[in-house]
Amino acid sequence: MSVRVGEADFDVSAELAAVAGKDHGVGGVAIFVGKVRDHAGGEKLTSMTLEHYPGMTEAELERIETEAQSRFKLSGSRIVHRVGTLAPGDNIVLVIATSPHRKDAFDATEFLMDYLKTRAPFWKKESLANGSTRWVEAHENDALAAAAWTTPSAD
Amino acid sequence: MTAETQKPEVVLRYFAWLRERTGFSEERIRLPEGIETVSDVLRWQTTRGHPFDVAFAKPDPIRVALDRTHAKTSASIANAREIAFFPPVTGG
Numbered sequence A: 001m002s003v004r005v006g007e008a009d010f011d012v013s014a015e016l017a018a019v020a021g022k023d024h025g026v027g028g029v030a031i032f033v034g035k036v037r038d039h040a041g042g043e044k045l046t047s048m049t050l051e052h053y054p055g056m057t058e059a060e061l062e063r064i065e066t067e068a069q070s071r072f073k074l075s076g077s078r079i080v081h082r083v084g085t086l087a088p089g090d091n092i093v094l095v096i097a098t099s100p101h102r103k104d105a106f107d108a109t110e111f112l113m114d115y116l117k118t119r120a121p122f123w124k125k126e127s128l129a130n131g132s133t134r135w136v137e138a139h140e141n142d143a144l145a146a147a148a149w150t151t152p153s154a155d
Numbered sequence B: 001m002t003a004e005t006q007k008p009e010v011v012l013r014y015f016a017w018l019r020e021r022t023g024f025s026e027e028r029i030r031l032p033e034g035i036e037t038v039s040d041v042l043r044w045q046t047t048r049g050h051p052f053d054v055a056f057a058k059p060d061p062i063r064v065a066l067d068r069t070h071a072k073t074s075a076s077i078a079n080a081r082e083i084a085f086f087p088p089v090t091g092g
Helices: A012-020 A056-071 A102-119 A140-148 B017-022 B038-045
Strands: A002-006 A028-035 A043-052 A076-082 A084-086 A091-099 A122-128 A133-135 B010-014 B026-029 B063-066 B069-071 B082-086
Antiparallel strands (some): A028 A091, A122 A133
């Protein structure tokens, strides 16, 4: 279990090896990589700058990860989030969850992203081809997706 | 006011568009008497004059963390050493 926040890019293979390389009890690995798109709201995007709250970010990601461990049967997990100025095509975020069975890995990865997007103190600012900049507004859908995890499911 | 009754200094921190609109990333300040909760401190910000009155004119989209933990508007700020103000998060 680990979280990391920084400007450097990540290598998915290296991160996966660090989480699951020596654990032969792992039956499934789910990996999510978030990337910078070259468009936003119908306009061409030239770069994206991510700001965060040092100290709180790491603490919040660790809380989110601990919550995932209590909800799902996980063998391991990792969250890597980049900050600073990124270009279209660049990686932003990596979430890995490993488990004895695939469903826990899939579900944990989705849970980690839904919680990260509503709890972890990161803010995105888009720079557009027309020279303007704008802060990305939080989506209602992200809040609903995170809230859905608190509703007891039928199964 | 005597030293015994004076409130301790707190660090106020601002992120994203709140940092840009206030022009501060952080400030060290003694809050006035009567500021007890998160909603009190949000209301107080609107009384400080430019640029805080404009930055905090619509407190609804503003989130607050006390000592790096998300806080509700009803939360007490009595023991907080660091109060952060920011818009809803958009990482990931």
